[in-house]
Amino acid sequence: MAHPKSKTSKTRRDKRRTHYKASLPTLATCSNCGATVKYHHICPECGYYRGKQVIEKEIAV
Amino acid sequence: MRHNKKFNHLGRTSSHRKAMLANMASSLIESKRISTTLAKAKALRTYVEPLITKAKDDTTHSRRVVFSHLQNKNAVSELFRDVAVKVADRPGGYTRILRTGNRLGDNAEMCIIELVDYNEAMLTSTEEAAKPKRRRSRRGGKKEEAPAAEAAKQAKPVAEKESATAEAEEVKAVEDVQPVEETEEKAEAEVKSEASAEAEAEEKPADEASEEDKKKEE
Secondary structure, eight states: OOOOSSOOOHHHHHHHGGGOOOOOOOEEEOTTTOOEEETTBOOTTTOEETTEEOSOHHHHO | OOTTOOOOOTTSOHHHHHHHHHHHHHHHHHHSEEEEEHHHHHHHHHHHHHHHHHHTSOOHHHHHHHHHHHOOHHHHHHIIIIIHHHTTTOOSOOEEEEEEEEOTTTOOEEEEEEEGGGOHHHHHHHHHHHTTTOOOSGGGHHHHHHHHHHHHHHTHHHHHHHHHHHHHHHHHHHHHHSOOSOHHHHHHHHHHHHHHHHHHHHHHHHHHHHHHHHHHHO
C-alpha cells in the first residue's frame, strides 16, 4: 500500500481547509406573523405554511 | 456500479427497514400525523400509499395482504374502516410532507407526514383556494397580456408614434453605418424600412383589437 512520505504540515492542512465554508440558508418572512422562516418550512412561531394554519404552535416546537 | 439504484436503505438491513416502516405506517394510520425525519418520511410515503390504495377494496384477501405489511391488526382495521372511506375519491397522494426544521443534536431535517384527508384546516382552505388557480398550462398567458395591452392602448397615441419613429430612425442608423456600395439600393431600403415601420404601426392596433376581443370572449 502507498503511504505518505512526510507528515502534512499545519500550514498545508490549514490551506486545504480555507475552502471549507459555511453557507447561509435562504430565508423568508412568514406571511402570517412576520417571523423569519426557512423556505419550504412550516413557520416555527405560528405553525403556518403557505398562508394556512398547518399545525398548532405547541406541536411545532 | 450503482447506476439508477435510488432506493434509500436508511442505513438499515432489509428486515430492520421493513420492521421500521411497518411500525411507522401503523403509527401514521392510527394517529394520522407523525413527526419524523425527512428521509424516513419519504420512504414511508412510498410504503404506505400503496397500502391505502389497497384498502379501498375491502376484501379478505386485501386485508391479509395489508396485514402482511403492517403486522398490526388495530392499524389494519382502522385503515379499512375509517381511512379507506375518507380517501375513497382521492386518486393517490394520500399523504402530505411538511418540513419543520432541523433537529437539535444531529441536525437532521425533520418533517411531519400526515394523511391529507384528516387535516381539516387544510382541507377547507384548499377547497376555497382551488378554484381561481386551476390553469397551469402556459396557454393561459393571454389573460396576463390583456391588461398590459389595455394599458398600452391608453398610452397609444403618444407612445406608438414615438416607437414607430424611433424604429425607423434605428433602421436608418444601422444602414448608415454599413459601407455604401450602391446608393440606389440603399435609398430603396430606406423607403422599405419606413414602409415596414408604418405597416408595423398599423398592425399593432389590429393585434390589440383582436386581443381585446379574445378577452371579451373569456
